[in-house]
Amino acid sequence: MVDYVKELKSLLAEDRVTINQTILEQHSRDESYHTPRLPDVVAFPENKEEVSALLKFANEQEIPVVPFGLGTSLEGNAIPYSGGISLDMSLMNKVIEVREKDFLVKVQPGVTRTQLNKTLKQYGLFFSVDPGADATLGGMAATNASGTTAVRYGIMRDQVRDLEVVLANGEIIHTGSLATKSSSGLHLNGLFVGSEGTLGVFTELILKVYGIPEEIVAGRASFPTVQQAVSAVNGIMSAGIPIARIELVDARSITQVNTYMNKSYEEKPTLFLEFHGNAAGLAQDVEFAKDIVRDFGCENITFETDSIARNELWEARHKLAYALIHSSPGKKLMSTDVSVPLHELSEAILNTREKIDLSKVEGAIAGHVGDGNYHVLFMLDLTDPIEVAEAMRLNAEIVDYALSRGGTCTGEHGVGIGKRIYQRREHGNAYDVMVSIKQVLDPKGILNPGKIFLDETE
Amino acid sequence: MVDYVKELKSLLAEDRVTINQTILEQHSRDESYHTPRLPDVVAFPENKEEVSALLKFANEQEIPVVPFGLGTSLEGNAIPYSGGISLDMSLMNKVIEVREKDFLVKVQPGVTRTQLNKTLKQYGLFFSVDPGADATLGGMAATNASGTTAVRYGIMRDQVRDLEVVLANGEIIHTGSLATKSSSGLHLNGLFVGSEGTLGVFTELILKVYGIPEEIVAGRASFPTVQQAVSAVNGIMSAGIPIARIELVDARSITQVNTYMNKSYEEKPTLFLEFHGNAAGLAQDVEFAKDIVRDFGCENITFETDSIARNELWEARHKLAYALIHSSPGKKLMSTDVSVPLHELSEAILNTREKIDLSKVEGAIAGHVGDGNYHVLFMLDLTDPIEVAEAMRLNAEIVDYALSRGGTCTGEHGVGIGKRIYQRREHGNAYDVMVSIKQVLDPKGILNPGKIFLDETE
CATH class of the missing domain: 3.30.465.10 (Uridine Diphospho-n-acetylenolpyruvylglucosamine Reductase; domain 3)
Structure with a gap:
């Protein structure tokens, strides 16, 4: 037991500082494949004064502090690799x-x-x-x-x-x-x-x-090729149609959903769309969007307004990660996440699909295509070194490709531990500016050490 | 003549570094009332390499450098109060x-x-x-x-x-x-x-x-009171109508436009609106907006689609500053700029109008009311110390009021020299974080010294 638990209990409360093994384990991981690491102690503050007192103490004693929400991160962002205090914010939930x-x-x-x-x-x-x-x-x-x-x-x-x-x-x-x-x-x-x-x-x-918008319309449109689907996205956005969601799932990934969930969705590159607005405007937007997707070879398009029908329409998108995770017991999710300029997207997705198909692992591709952001989801048997190495190689190649096109190594999952090695390459000497800001605000390096920034020894 | 002009000429070019008095004067001021100050020299770089060489030199020699665009700022943001180099970027215009x-x-x-x-x-x-x-x-x-x-x-x-x-x-x-x-x-x-x-x-x-949106509709709506006009804005935004512009000009300011431009606009609190979208959606949005503004007492509402008619409709808004400036020869503009939470806006504007009417100066009020942001425009005779003191006092009171409501001392004009004294009050000890970032990125303080941050001696 680390020697500062007593002090933490005096700063917070006896029952809100714990070294219970189950609770330590809950704070040792996130939803990703990244290796768990136990914190030394978990603290549950109830207000800012407690957080302040705890940080002041931790800073004086040079104890690492890692804030923790619900552990849903995907790049090891909240795993306490240097030990120390996992600062669980769940009691501050008002x-x-x-x-x-x-x-x-x-x-x-x-x-x-x-x-x-x-x-x-x-x-x-x-x-x-x-x-x-x-x-x-x-x-x-x-x-x-x-x-x-x-x-x-x-x-x-x-x-x-x-x-x-x-x-x-x-x-x-x-x-x-x-x-x-x-x-x-x-x-x-x-x-x-x-x-x-x-x-x-x-x-x-x-x-x-x-x-809340007056009306919501959801749509699903399938295309012969990924290029056509992405070109349709560009067409919709160029037309200034204020799309609220526009998601791409590639053909192979629809097959995976069908296999895992016993469904029979058309196994083609598919766009999932959603429009928010007033009834008249949406009616015109939807008609316009239909014309555009047909211009780009769409063979099958459906729209729904009712909320149950909308959810059914979007099921293959909503359930993609779910289908993968719940059909792969014992496996862990590696979800890589890059973003490229919009017109580079179809090329990037095709390139990624080709690489996956040539590899020894299976990967699903889903994209927030209006943002040029897409994910590849691998389910990994972490005891199989070949599978893990293959996925790591693919991850690296996908990031390399995105950076070579002027994109970013993470569109939304953050850097955590998984994307640190790309920071210098992506940001060049702007990375030094980031490091200098980190140093001036946290000179002892107690705050989530080893995340975003490589340790000096690494 | 400062002794480094020759070095600058060798870093850039003979004809792109000047101490010509007219050019120095052009770079000594912006569009505001703030006191001009000549730079020592004006340099016109053509590329990043020249900017880099110049800054490296200036940093070594501890010479102030103030970037300069077109001098349209309103808080003295580009006035070189510590002398040094005015870095005019106008040749980098591709x-x-x-x-x-x-x-x-x-x-x-x-x-x-x-x-x-x-x-x-x-x-x-x-x-x-x-x-x-x-x-x-x-x-x-x-x-x-x-x-x-x-x-x-x-x-x-x-x-x-x-x-x-x-x-x-x-x-x-x-x-x-x-x-x-x-x-x-x-x-x-x-x-x-x-x-x-x-x-x-x-x-x-x-x-x-x-x-570019398929269609643009402009509107103008006048109200019995400022409260009703601002409540109508809230109604429109709550309804989720995607308004593209929504501006308020208060009654007294419409009178000023009428006086200065020999017009006869209705002298009431007036909203200027603009909608962007497709024809069907806009038709419904406009009808909905009409209902809402009528609910809030609007007595007179006009909409136009044609671009010339739209511009005419908006003239009293577009020409407000112009009317003031061009009708006040020899006077200088003081445009203060604060932003408050949306539902505080009508109270803030009324409070401001009351203060102006009780004072010895005249001021126009115009607001980007969808953002809770409004400006007060004073035209000042800078040789009249009473007029200047009155406007300064009002400026301070308007900022005080905005800060007391959780707002900001500048919504869009920036801090420059005019809003520095409010930085500590608005940001509390977050101001120290800003100062520490400034110090780590510009340790010798050569970059636009005296702006945003107070000098240590001040």
Whole structure:
């Protein structure tokens, strides 16, 4: 047992600091293939004062602190590889205030997005970011999460108006205000969003929310080729049709869904679409979108307005990761995540599919194609070194390809441990600027050490 | 003559480094009331290598460098109060590449927004940010400009995908990539946008552009009271109607336009609206908006689709600053700029109007009301100390009020010299974080010294 548990208990409370083995194990991993590592202790703060006192103590003692939401990250972002304290924010899970006339909500970091949306619904509002997993909003801000709706409403960074952040030395700052926009001072909101716990711990968030659209229409369209599907996306976006979601699943991945879920979806590159707006506008948007997808060779297109029918229509997309995970017991998910310029996307996806088909592993491809962002999902038997090595090689090649096209090594999963080795290559000497900011804000390196940035010894 | 002119000429070219008095004077001021100050020398670089060589030299010699676009700033942002080099970017004015299928454009910092839009039009694209002035894109990024379209398309920071930046020591970095979104590394794009030349000099920008909407409808609606006008804005936004612009001009300001321009617009609080979309959707949006504004007491509403009629409809808004400036020869503009949470806006505007009416100066109020952002425009006789003192007092009171409501001291004009004294109050100890980032990136303080941050001696 580490010798500072007693001090932590005096700073928080006897029953909110634990070395219980089961709880340590729950905080040793995320939803990815990355190797688990136990924290030395798990602490459950209830307010910012406790977080501040704990960080002040940890900073003095040089103890690593790793903020933890629900562990839904995919790049080892919250795994405590240097041990220390896993700071579990789940008790700070209150929706503090809905300022409906300001289109703002103030939440604690442990609130999940579905919990928030349940609260917002009674005000006719919704929170737009949907990364799939029911992650905490603190975790989503830390990773700069996004997902299927980013093409219309933006990413997590676009929703954050203010963060209450406890810095490494225990100081508490606010990075923004209640104003919709500001040109006052340096943009700390944007800097702290996506910092993955390496610059500070979030204890409160003010987020932008939206009026629930009058009507939602969902669609599914299949194409002979990936190129045609992606060209259709470009056509829709060039036409200025305000698409709310536009997702691509490639043919081989539809086959995987059919196999795993005993379905018979058409095994072709398929676009899943969603439109938000008023009835008249949507009717025209949908007609226009139909014309465009047909111009690009679409052979089969269906639209639905009713919410149950919409969900059925989207099932093959919604259930893709689920189908893979729940049909692969004992295997672990490696989901790589890159983003390329829009017109590079079809080439990138084809190149990726070719590489997977030539390899010894199976991989599904799904893309937030309106953002040029796509994922490859591998289910890995971690005891099979050949399978793991193959997937690692493919991951590296997919990232290499994205970077060679002016893209990024991660569109939304964050760097964590998995994408650190690409930081210097992607950012060049801007990486040194990032390191210098990290050093000035966390000089002892206690905050989520080894994430985003390589340790000096690595 | 400062002793380093010869060195600068050897780094750039004989004819692109000047101490010509007229040119020094052109670089001594912006469009505001702030006191001019001559630079020691003006340099006109043609490429990043020259900017890098110049900064490296200036950093070694500890010579201040102030980047200069077109001098359209409103808070003294580009006035060289410590002398040194005014770095005029106007020769770097090429649209380098239109990547129409990526909805991206690569430009040099001296390109103006109307120049860019002229180029984009032939691709069916447009650049969304419209701050009124035909500013350079480098300057707009440096100030995080926005304007009337921010409510729909976002502010300058939302459009920037990558900046090529020369740091104080002459190093060149890229802050982003061509990817639409990224969670890779710390968000340097956001940090450098709005840094007002205090962290680096931009030599290239990659910006997001949009498809020109199928149809544009403009509207004008007058109300008995400011509260009703602002409540109508809230109603429109709550209904999820995707408004592209929504501007308020208060009654007294319409009177000023009528007086100065010999017009007879109805002298009531007036909303100016614009909708972008498809014909069917706009028809429904406009009908819905009409219902809402009538619910809030609107007495007079007009809509136009044709571009000439649209411009006429908006004239009283477009010409407000123009009417003031061109009817006040010898006077200088003080335009203060605050942003408050949306539902605080009507109260804030009424409070401001009351303060102005009780004072000895005249002020016009115009607001980007969808963002909670409004401006007060004073025309000042700078030789009249009472008038200046009155306007300064009102400016301070307007900012105080905005900050007391959780707002910001500047929504879009930036801090420059005019809003520095509010930085500590608005940001609390987050201001120290900003200062530490400034110090680590510009340890000798050569980059636009005295802007955003108070000098240590102040």
